[in-house]
Amino acid sequence: MDRNSSKTTLNNDGEGIMATLQLETNRHGQPGLLALQSVTPKLTRTAANKRAQVRAQEELDLVSRLKAGDQTALEQAFNLYSGKLYNVALRILKDQSDAEEVLQDVFLTAFRKAKMFHGQAQFSTWLYRLAVNAALGRIRRSKKSQEVPYEEFLPKFQADGHHAVRPVVDWSDTLDEQYSKSETQELLAKALDQLKPLDRSVIVLSDLEGLSDKQIAAATGLTVSAVKTRLHRARLFLRGKLAVQLGHSAA
Amino acid sequence: MAPTKTTGRPPSAKTCKQIAALLVDYLNGRLDPTVQRQFKKHLSICPDCVGFINTYKKTVKSTAALRSDQLPPKVRDNLLSFLRDKLRRVSAVIVYLLSQLAA
Numbered sequence: 001m002d003r004n005s006s007k008t009t010l011n012n013d014g015e016g017i018m019a020t021l022q023l024e025t026n027r028h029g030q031p032g033l034l035a036l037q038s039v040t041p042k043l044t045r046t047a048a049n050k051r052a053q054v055r056a057q058e059e060l061d062l063v064s065r066l067k068a069g070d071q072t073a074l075e076q077a078f079n080l081y082s083g084k085l086y087n088v089a090l091r092i093l094k095d096q097s098d099a100e101e102v103l104q105d106v107f108l109t110a111f112r113k114a115k116m117f118h119g120q121a122q123f124s125t126w127l128y129r130l131a132v133n134a135a136l137g138r139i140r141r142s143k144k145s146q147e148v149p150y151e152e153f154l155p156k157f158q159a160d161g162h163h164a165v166r167p168v169v170d171w172s173d174t175l176d177e178q179y180s181k182s183e184t185q186e187l188l189a190k191a192l193d194q195l196k197p198l199d200r201s202v203i204v205l206s207d208l209e210g211l212s213d214k215q216i217a218a219a220t221g222l223t224v225s226a227v228k229t230r231l232h233r234a235r236l237f238l239r240g241k242l243a244v245q246l247g248h249s250a251a
Numbered sequence: 252m253a254p255t256k257t258t259g260r261p262p263s264a265k266t267c268k269q270i271a272a273l274l275v276d277y278l279n280g281r282l283d284p285t286v287q288r289q290f291k292k293h294l295s296i297c298p299d300c301v302g303f304i305n306t307y308k309k310t311v312k313s314t315a316a317l318r319s320d321q322l323p324p325k326v327r328d329n330l331l332s333f334l335r336d337k338l339r340r341v342s343a344v345i346v347y348l349l350s351q352l353a354a
Contacts, residue, residue: 071338071342074334074338075331075334078330078331078334082322082327082330083319083320083321083322084320086322086326087318087319087320087321091317096323096326100326100329100330103326103330104330104333104334107330107334108334108337111334111338155271155303157266157267157268157271160266161266161267161268161269162266162267162268162299163267163299163300163303166299167298167299167302168298168299168300168302168303168306169302169306170301170302170305170306171306171309172302172305172306172308172309175309175313181316184313184316185313185316185317188310188313188314188317189317192314192317203314207311207314207315208314208315208317208318209318210315212279213275213279228275228276231275232272232274232275235274235275235307235310235311235314236271236307238310238314239306239307239310242306242309242310242313243306
């Protein structure tokens with residue numbers, strides 16, 4: 001941003017603040033999130049809704065076949081969800097063979113306990129829940145964790161509510177100038193690894209998988225309010241890590 | 252910078268700290284209209300918060316780029332043979348139990 005300019009603008013890839021506020025659907029076509037793409041035209045949204053309905057019906061059919069013990073349904077579920085679930089487990093656990101074992105648990109449980117799925121959430125959300133529970137359970141048992149204190153990387157405010165360090169440097173454009181996409185991804189992946197496992201799970205489900213706060217609450221057993229708090233702190237921590245990397249204050 | 256109590260901040264005006272706390276709802280497009288107005292008003296006079304929000308959004312966007320749904324072929328093969336093997340055993344047990352019932 002031009003600091004000499006009297007006009008204050010948001011540089012969200014060319015979109016204005018209102019465009020962001022008006023968005024209703026998320027990045028991956030599920031209800032609830034967000035905001036970093038252009039506004040979806042109405043017609044496209046209708047088509048997306050229809051596709052979502054078809055997907056929901058297919059999911060219901062798949063669940064009833066699983067409940068009936070149809071083994072081909074398990075393979076179908078595997079083909080649909082294994083890639084996403086593997087990467088969620090891998091991000092949480094940071095170990096390929098652990099992530100693979102989590103997936104064994106998830107799909108066996110999905111087959112054996114399909115009758116326990118009563119449709120109170122989406123089937124995919126239930127699978128995410130199985131995966132997150134299995135992954136966090138492993139971390140608890142192994143007691144391995146390299147989380148770091150967040151405080152150093154969080155913003156600071158004065159008693160009157162102003163930013164403690166001013167001006168706040170807008171490095172949103174300079175990040176891509178100084179680091180390649182893969183370098184930024186590597187930085188963020190390392191920073192993600194330093195989050196508390198539950199915070200990491202929340203940000204992975206939100207910002208990588210595109211789940212809504214409500215879906216994340218269902219997948220983690222947290223309240224929606226706790227999801228938002230954890231998500232916000234996790235994002236602030238990652239933001240602070242990038243700021244420090246660029247030579248600016250995290251505050 | 253935002254107005255403060257000492258400079259006559261109206262009771263409804265938000266501080267930078269309060270603006271930061273709204274960012275999850277803001278990115279979800281879930282601010283209620285009154286709060287949204289206060290939010291926009293604050294941003295119109297506070298370049299620090301604009302910089303803060305731009306970098307927050309940039310972080311969220313860059314994090315989203317870590318998403319992958321690739322399953323390495325070897326992992327896929329391992330998992331499928333594990334599941335098929337487990338299911339074969341389950342089937343074998345069921346066939347055995349049925350045969351016992353029939354006998």
